Structure formats: C-alpha cells, structure tokens
Amino acid sequence: MENNDNKQQKIVQMFNEIAGTYDTANRVLSMGIDIQWRKTACDETFARYTKPIDLIVDVACGTGDMMGYWAKQAKKAGRTIGKILGVDPSTGMTDVGKQKFPEFEFVISEATEIPLPSECADILSISYGIRNVVRRQEAFSEFARVIKKGGYVVILEFTKDEKKGFFFLIKDFYLNKVLPILGGIISKNKAAYEYLPNSIEGFLTPTMLQKELDVAGFETEFVKSFSMDISTLVIAKKR
Numbered sequence: 001m002e003n004n005d006n007k008q009q010k011i012v013q014m015f016n017e018i019a020g021t022y023d024t025a026n027r028v029l030s031m032g033i034d035i036q037w038r039k040t041a042c043d044e045t046f047a048r049y050t051k052p053i054d055l056i057v058d059v060a061c062g063t064g065d066m067m068g069y070w071a072k073q074a075k076k077a078g079r080t081i082g083k084i085l086g087v088d089p090s091t092g093m094t095d096v097g098k099q100k101f102p103e104f105e106f107v108i109s110e111a112t113e114i115p116l117p118s119e120c121a122d123i124l125s126i127s128y129g130i131r132n133v134v135r136r137q138e139a140f141s142e143f144a145r146v147i148k149k150g151g152y153v154v155i156l157e158f159t160k161d162e163k164k165g166f167f168f169l170i171k172d173f174y175l176n177k178v179l180p181i182l183g184g185i186i187s188k189n190k191a192a193y194e195y196l197p198n199s200i201e202g203f204l205t206p207t208m209l210q211k212e213l214d215v216a217g218f219e220t221e222f223v224k225s226f227s228m229d230i231s232t233l234v235i236a237k238k239r
Contacts, residue, residue, distance in 0.1 A: 008110070008134045012089045014192050015062070015132075019092030021187040023063055037156055037226050038066055038127065041233050042073035044222055045123060045154050048235065054082040057121045057146060059111050059139075060129020061086030064097035066156075067104050070125070087114055111139040114146050121146050125154040131203045140216035147238045153218055158200045159209065159225075159232040171228055175200065206232045 018025070026034060053074070058067045067084045074081050086106040088094050094106040109115050111126070111133045124143050133139045143153050161171075183193025204212070209232075210220045218236035225232050 004134045008089075011132050011134070011195075014189075014195065015090040016092035018187045018189050018192045019063070019090065019096050022093065022096070023065070025183050025186040025193075026065070033227055034231070035069075037231050037233065038069040039073055040224070040226075041066075041125070041127070041154050041156050041235070042069050043077070044224075044233070045125075045152055045235055046073065046077045046079055048221060048237070049123060049152055051122065051150070052082075053079060053122045055121045056081055056084045056123045056125065057087060057114070057116065058084065059087045059114065059124060059126040059143070060132065061088045061097060061106065062090070062093045062129070064094075064101045064104060064106070066125055066127045067097075068101060070123075085116075087111070112142050114142055116146050118145050119148045122148055122151045123154060124151070125156075127156040128158065130155055130157055131199050137212060137216065140212055140218075144217040144238055149238055151238050152221075153213065153236050153238070155209070155213075155232075155234045155236075157209070157232055157234075158203070158230060160200060160203050160205045161229060171230055206234065209234060210236070 056070050058070070061067055064086055067086050070081065070084055084104050086094065086097060086104055087109050088106070089108060089110050091108060094108060097106055107115060112135050124147050130136060130139065147153060180190055180193045184190030187193065206223055206225065213220060213236045217239050219239055220234060220236045222235040223232065
C-alpha cells in the first residue's frame with residue numbers, strides 16, 4: 001500500500017509537469033470566474049482583519065496568482081502589507097511564479113512544515129491546494145502555529161457536495177467529462193486533469209472542512225459557495 005510521503009510526492013511531481021500551462025488551463029477551465037472568487041476572498045478577509053498586516057502567507061501558492069490578488073485588493077482597500085510570502089513544494093510552479101511576480105518571495109516547503117516562526121502571520125491563505133495535502137489535519141495544526149492569535153486562515157477549495165440535485169449533475173458532467181479533455185489538450189497531461197474530479201470526490205463537504213478547522217483551533221466566521229457550489233470560500237479566525 002502506498003504511504004503518505006510517496007502519495008504526496010506524486011502529487012508534487014504532477015504539478016511540476018503541468019506548471020508551464022497551469023495558468024492558461026486555470027483561466028480556460030474556470031472561464032475566468034476564479035478571478036472573482038479570489039478577489040472576494042481577499043475583500044472579505046480585509047473587512048474582518050482591521051489590524052496592520054505585517055505578513056500574508058500563501059500556502060500551496062503555485063504560480064502566485066493569489067499573492068497577486070492579495071496585493072491588488074489591498075491597494076484598492078487602502079491597506080498596506082509588509083510582506084507577501086508564497087510557500088509551495090513544487091519547484092516547477094514557483095519558478096513560474098518568480099517570473100510573474102519578482103517582487104514576492106517564494107519558499108519551497110510542504111504545508112505541514114512551514115519554515116516560519118510561530119505566530120508571525122496575520123493571514124494565511126490556501127487556494128485550491130488543501131485538497132492536495134495528504135496530511136491535512138497536520139497542515140491545519142501548522143497553520144494555527146504560524147498564524148497570530150486573532151489572525152485568519154482563508155481557504156478557497158473545490159468541495160464535495162452536501163446534497164446531490166440537478167446542479168450536481170451538471171457540475172459532475174463538467175468535472176468528469178469536459179474538464180479532463182480540455183485540461184489534457186491544454187497541458188498535454190490528461191492524467192493530471194483526471195486527478196482533479198477524483199480529488200474533489202475524495203475531499204470534504206464544507207461542513208466537514210469547518211469541523212477540521214475547529215479541531216485545529218479556528219472559528220469559522222464566513223462561508224460562501226460560488227457557481228453552483230463548485231467552489232467554497234471559508235474564512236476562519238484563530239482562537
């Protein structure tokens with residue numbers, strides 16, 4: 001039976017392989033809607049966290065998209081951020097990120113072992129990445145260690161449906177039939193985009209996700225589902 005370390009390494013390698021086409025595939029497959037999801041995540045967090053922001057850490061940062069939106073939305077909101085740091089185990093993804101955002105710092109690391117001191121981050125975000133963390137509860141505990149008391153964890157993720165209705169059938173058809181073909185054409189790696197629907201089905205419902213955050217020491221303050229529940233935003237405060 002495959003152990004967790006091997007499983008995690010395979011996922012990281014998959015992202016290394018698709019790094020060059022990742023941004024293009026993301027925009028096409030989400031039809032650009034994910035941009036608004038990310039902006040909403042930033043805006044809702046800034047509305048809640050009114051203290052000065054020394055550090056935002058974006059875990060599973062990939063090519064840095066969310067880091068860019070933190071900076072952009074902060075400017076719109078008149079907020080100053082001391083530093084935005086990206087953390088990701090994939091060198092392929094962060095290499096692309098460094099080219100896109102030379103102003104940001106990127107660190108190669110797993111979500112379960114973030115190379116930062118305790119209680120240093122005001123905000124920690126993870127966008128469409130927690131689903132790919134094999135030791136998820138360990139990661140949540142690590143997030144709680146890194147975030148200041150009263151700081152926020154911000155999660156955007158494709159979650160499992162709480163109930164299966166008409167919209168579930170539409171979403172299921174798109175994720176299982178359309179997305180692997182389109183993703184495969186763009187990335188030349190169909191297997192990577194077959195992994196996506198499988199990983200969603202094996203993931204959590206929004207309610208289950210909130211329970212795991214509660215165990216790690218967070219209190220959920222905001223939950224919003226987007227686009228027929230295809231994506232969920234959870235903002236939780238460290239107790």
